[in-house]
Amino acid sequence: MIRSAFPFGRLLAVLAAFALVAAGCGGADDTVGTQADSETPRLASATLNASGATFPMAFYEEVIASFKEAQPSVTVNYAGGGSGKGRQELQDGLVDFAGSDGLVKAEDVPKYKNGEFLYVPTVTAPITVSYNLPDVKDMKLDADTVAKIFQRQITTWDDAAIKALNPDARLPSTPITVARRSDGSGTTENFTKYLVSAAPSTWTLKSGSTVEWPADTQAGNGNNGVAGIVKGTVGAVGYVDLSDAKASSLQFATLKNAAGKFVAPTLDGTSAALEGATVNADLSYDPLNAKGEKAYPIAAPTWILVYKNQTDKAKAEALKGFLTYLLNDGQDLAEDADYAPLPKSLKDKALAQLNSIVIP
Amino acid sequence: MTTTTPPPTGLQPARSARGDTAFRAASFLCGFTVLAILGLIAVSMTQKALPALQAEGLGFLTSARWAPNEGRFGALAFIYGTMVISAIALVFAVPVSIGIALFLTEVAPRRLRKVVSYVIDLLAAVPSVVYGLWGVLVLSAVIVDAYDAVGRVLAPVPLVGRLFEGPANGRSLFTAGLILALMITPIITAITREIFDTVPQGQKEAAVALGATRWEMIRGAVFPHSRSGMVGAVMLGLGRAMGETIAAALVIGSSPRISAQLFGPGDALPSVIAFQFGEASGTYRSALIALGVILFAMTIIVNMAARVIVNRGQEARAA
Numbered sequence: 001m002i003r004s005a006f007p008f009g010r011l012l013a014v015l016a017a018f019a020l021v022a023a024g025c026g027g028a029d030d031t032v033g034t035q036a037d038s039e040t041p042r043l044a045s046a047t048l049n050a051s052g053a054t055f056p057m058a059f060y061e062e063v064i065a066s067f068k069e070a071q072p073s074v075t076v077n078y079a080g081g082g083s084g085k086g087r088q089e090l091q092d093g094l095v096d097f098a099g100s101d102g103l104v105k106a107e108d109v110p111k112y113k114n115g116e117f118l119y120v121p122t123v124t125a126p127i128t129v130s131y132n133l134p135d136v137k138d139m140k141l142d143a144d145t146v147a148k149i150f151q152r153q154i155t156t157w158d159d160a161a162i163k164a165l166n167p168d169a170r171l172p173s174t175p176i177t178v179a180r181r182s183d184g185s186g187t188t189e190n191f192t193k194y195l196v197s198a199a200p201s202t203w204t205l206k207s208g209s210t211v212e213w214p215a216d217t218q219a220g221n222g223n224n225g226v227a228g229i230v231k232g233t234v235g236a237v238g239y240v241d242l243s244d245a246k247a248s249s250l251q252f253a254t255l256k257n258a259a260g261k262f263v264a265p266t267l268d269g270t271s272a273a274l275e276g277a278t279v280n281a282d283l284s285y286d287p288l289n290a291k292g293e294k295a296y297p298i299a300a301p302t303w304i305l306v307y308k309n310q311t312d313k314a315k316a317e318a319l320k321g322f323l324t325y326l327l328n329d330g331q332d333l334a335e336d337a338d339y340a341p342l343p344k345s346l347k348d349k350a351l352a353q354l355n356s357i358v359i360p
Numbered sequence: 361m362t363t364t365t366p367p368p369t370g371l372q373p374a375r376s377a378r379g380d381t382a383f384r385a386a387s388f389l390c391g392f393t394v395l396a397i398l399g400l401i402a403v404s405m406t407q408k409a410l411p412a413l414q415a416e417g418l419g420f421l422t423s424a425r426w427a428p429n430e431g432r433f434g435a436l437a438f439i440y441g442t443m444v445i446s447a448i449a450l451v452f453a454v455p456v457s458i459g460i461a462l463f464l465t466e467v468a469p470r471r472l473r474k475v476v477s478y479v480i481d482l483l484a485a486v487p488s489v490v491y492g493l494w495g496v497l498v499l500s501a502v503i504v505d506a507y508d509a510v511g512r513v514l515a516p517v518p519l520v521g522r523l524f525e526g527p528a529n530g531r532s533l534f535t536a537g538l539i540l541a542l543m544i545t546p547i548i549t550a551i552t553r554e555i556f557d558t559v560p561q562g563q564k565e566a567a568v569a570l571g572a573t574r575w576e577m578i579r580g581a582v583f584p585h586s587r588s589g590m591v592g593a594v595m596l597g598l599g600r601a602m603g604e605t606i607a608a609a610l611v612i613g614s615s616p617r618i619s620a621q622l623f624g625p626g627d628a629l630p631s632v633i634a635f636q637f638g639e640a641s642g643t644y645r646s647a648l649i650a651l652g653v654i655l656f657a658m659t660i661i662v663n664m665a666a667r668v669i670v671n672r673g674q675e676a677r678a679a
Contacts, residue, residue: 054638082638088645108642182614184428184639192429208429209639212616215625216527219614221496221635232501 045073046318052078052086052099054222055186055241056302059123059339060099063330067322070329074318083186084209090117090305096319098305101186102209103284114307118357119283120323121350123331123339124274126265127191127298128245128252130230131237133157133172140165142256143198143289143297149237150178150195151205152214157235165256172235179229179238182219184209190288190300191239198258198289198297224248241300242267243338257297258289269296270340279346283353299340309358316359327351402656409650412643420650426616426632428640433647435654437616441533441626442658445608446601448537448622449544454594456541457548462578464549465556477553484546492607495539500530500611507534507623526621531613533626539607544597551596555589556582588670595666599659605630629655 057080064076078099086098093113103119104112129146131139136157141149145161148154154161158171181188192207205211213219218236220226223244230236231248242265245252254262263269276292279285287299304323310316327350331341342350413420416433423434460480464473507528515525559582567577583590613625614635629651640648 084639084641084645085637088641091641105642182609183635184637186639189639206429210428210636212425212427215615215617215619216529217615218529219531219625221610225496 043071043074043318043321044314046312046314047075047077048096048315048318048322050076050078050086050095050097050099050304051081051089052095052305053083053101053186053302054080055101055125055300056099056123056339058243059330059334059337060326062333062337063326064322066329066333067325070325071318071321074322076322082184084184087305090307096306096315097323099302100305101300101302102189103303104305112307114309114311116308117305118308118353120304120306120327120353121283121285121342121346122302122304122326123334123341124270124287124299124301125339126242126267126270126296127187127194127239127300128242128250128265129237129255129298130227130240130245130248130250130252132230132234132250133174134234136166136169136171137251139169139251139253140256140262141253143195144202146253146255147195147199147203149176150180150213150217150239151203152178152216174235177229177233177236178214178217179220179226179233179236180213180217181210181226182221185222186302187223187239187241187300191298193286194288194298239298241338246338255297257293257295258291259293259295261293263294263296265296265298267335267338267340269294270299271343273297273299274340274343274346279349283346283349285346306357308356311360313360316357320354320357320359323354324351327354402653405649405653405656409646409653412647412650415643416647420647421654424616424618428636428644428647431643433643433650435629435651437618438627438629438632438651439654439658440618441612441616442602442628442630442655444533444622444626445536445540445612445628446598448534449540449601450594450598452538452541453545453548453597457545457593457597458552458590460545460549461552461556462582464553466574466578466582477550480546480549483542484550488543488604488607489610491539491543492610495535495607495611496531499538500535502530503535503538504528504530507532511623522620523622526619526624528623529613529625531611531625532623533612534622536608536612536626536628537622539611540601540604543604543607544601547600548593548597551593552586552590555586555593558589559585588672588674592666592670595662595669599662599666602662603630603655603659605634609634629658 057078060078064078067074067076083100083102086095087100087104087108089095090098091108091112129141133139141162142165145154145165148161155176156173157176158173163171186209188211189207189209192203192205192211195203196207205213218229218233220229220238223241224247226238227240227244227248227250230238230240230250240250252265254264257263270287272292273287273290273295276290276295277285277287284303285301287301289297290299306319306323310319327342327347331347334341412433416423420433420435422436423432424437424440425432425434426437460476464476468476511524511526511528514523515521563581563585564577567581572580608628609631612627612631614627614631615625616627616632619626633648633651637645637648
C-alpha cells in the first residue's frame with residue numbers, strides 16, 4: 001500500500017511541474033516585443049525547440065541567451081540529451097532543429113519525416129588527452145602510443161614507447177589508469193574516430209559512441225566524470241574536452257599531428273585543423289587528424305541539422321534568423337566558452353547553405 | 361489488489377444504491393486502467409524492440425558481447441550484472457533490515473523506537489542520485505583499500521577466492537551492490553517491522569511463559585508467524601534493487617562482462633539504458649529498448665513470485 005501511494009504523488013508533482021512549464025512558455029509566446037526596431041528586422045513571435053549534442057551545449061546556451069536580447073519575441077529551447085536523441089527527434093519531427101556531433105547514417109536518411117535536411121557546421125573544440133603526473137610537464141604522445149595506452153597494451157608511464165617520445169622527461173614507473181566515458185558520447189565517437197584514422201594498425205576497438213573498452217579501465221559519467229577520475233588519480237589519463245579539462249585544471253599532452261609536428265590542444269590548433277580539412281558539398285567535414293603543420297589532430301566537429309522544407313512561416317523565419325545569428329554574431333562568443341569559431345571560408349559556405357531553406 | 365470481488369450478499373442496503381453502482385464502476389475503471397497501462401507498455405516496448413530482437417535472434421539473450429559500434433547486441437552480461445548486484449544487495453540488506461525491525465519491535469524502548477523508525481523512513485526518501493553521488497565521490501575512492509585487503513586474505517582460498525581476486529576497482533559490482541543494499545534497507549525494514557507488529561501478543565507471551573528466552577521467543581513465535589510477510593518484503597526490496605538506475609550506474613564501472621570477480625567492473629540493465637540511450641539510434645536504440653523489455657519481464661517475475669509466496673504462506677496458515 002505504501003508503495004502504490006508514492007508513484008501517484010510523484011505523478012501529480014510531475015504533472016504540476018509540466019503545467020507550470022507550459023504556462024511559462026505560453027506567457028513567453030504571447031509577449032509582444034516592446035523594443036524599438038533596430039537595424040535587423042524583428043522576427044514574429046515563435047518558439048524553437050531543439051535537442052541533441054551536449055558537447056556544444058555551453059556555446060549554444062550563450063548564443064541563445066544573447067539572441068534572446070536581440071530578438072525578444074523568439075524563444076529557443078535547446079534540451080541537450082545527446083546527438084542520437086537529437087537526430088531521432090528531428091527524424092520524428094518532434095524538434096525544429098537538432099544538434100549532432102556525428103553525421104546521419106545513409107540508411108537512416110530516408111526515415112526523416114520532412115524529407116531533405118541540411119548540415120549547418122557551428123563550432124569545433126579540441127578533445128584533450130589529459131593526464132595526472134605532477135612531475136611531468138608537456139608530455140608528448142603520438143597516435144600509436146595513445147592507442148596502446150587506451151587499449152592497455154602500455155601500462156606504465158616509463159614504457160619504452162613513451163620514453164622514446166619524451167627523451168628529456170623523468171618518467172615515473174607509476175602504473176597508468178585509463179579513464180573513459182561510462183555513457184554513450186560524441187566525444188568518445190570523435191576520439192575513437194581519430195585513433196582509427198591516425199593509428200589504423202594499432203587501434204582495434206573501432207569507433208563509436210560506445211566501444212568495448214578493456215575491463216581494467218575506469219568509467220566516468222560525462223566529460224567532468226572523466227576529468228574527475230584523472231584529477232583524483234595520480235597516473236591517470238583520459239580524453240576530455242578542452243573546457244572541462246581547463247575547468248578541472250588538468251594538464252594535457254601535446255599530440256603528434258599528421259605533419260609530424262607536436263601540437264597542444266588550443267583553439268588556434270583547432271581552427272588550423274578546420275582549415276586543413278576537406279569540406280564536402282553538404283558541408284559535412286572531418287577535421288580529425290587533419291593536414292597542416294599547426295593542426296591539432298583531435299578536433300571535434302559538430303553540426304545543427306535542420307529540415308530544408310519548412311512548414312510554418314514564423315518558425316522558419318525564426319530558425320533562419322537564429323542560425324544566421326549563430327554564424328555571425330554568435331561566433332564571437334565561441335572562444336570565451338572554449339570553442340573554436342569556424343574559419344571564414346566555412347562560415348560563408350554555411351551562411352549560403354541557410355539560404356536554401358525553403359520558407360512557406 | 362486488482363481483483364474486484366462482488367459485495368457479499370445479504371448485506372445489500374435497503375435504499376437505492378445508485379451511489380454504490382457509480383462507485384463500483386469508477387473503481388473498476390481505475391483498476392482496469394492499471395492493467396491497460398501495463399499491457400500497453402509491454403506491447404509498445406516489445407514493438408520498438410523488435411528490430412533488434414529480429415537482428416540478433418536468441419543471441420540477444422545468450423550472447424555477452426555488447427558492441428554497438430559493430431552492430432553486436434548481447435544482453436547476457438547485463439542480465440548477469442543485474443542479478444549479481446541485486447544478490448549482493450540482498451545479502452547485506454536482509455539480515456540488517458530484519459535485525460533493525462526486531463530491535464524496533466522487540467528490544468527498543470518506546471521512545472527510541474519512534475526516533476529510529478523516523479530516521480529509517482527518512483532514508484527511504486533520499487533520492488537515488490544522492491546515494492549514487494555519495495557512492496562515486498566518497499565510497500568508491502575509500503573502499504578500494506578495503507577491497508585490496510579482503511582480496512589479499514581471501515584470494516588464495518579455493519573456490520571462494522575467485523570472487524575476490526583480480527585488480528580491485530572502486531567502481532565495481534560490489535560497490536554497486538553495497539549502494540543498493542543501503543537503498544533497499546529502509547523498505548525491507550519498514551515492511552518487516554509492520555509484520556512483526558502483527559504477531560499476536562498472546563503467542564509471544566505464551567512462548568515466554570514456557571520459559572523461552574527472548575531469542576527463542578523470536579524464533580518460535582515471531583518468525584513462523586511472519587515468514588511469508590518477510591519473504592514479500594525481501595522480494596519488494598529485490599524488485600527495487602533490480603530496477604534501480606542512476607545510483608548503480610554511477611558506481612558499477614560500465615563494463616559489460618561476465619566475471620566472477622566481484623571487485624571488478626560490470627554493468628546492469630538499467631544503467632546501460634540510462635547511459636547509452638542519448639547517443640543511440642536505429643537498431644542500437646531498439647536494442648536498448650529490448651533491454652528494457654527484459655528488465656520489465658524480470659521485475660514482473662520477481663513481483664509475481666513474491667505474491668505467490670505470500671499467498672501460499674497465508675493459505676498454509678489459514679488451513
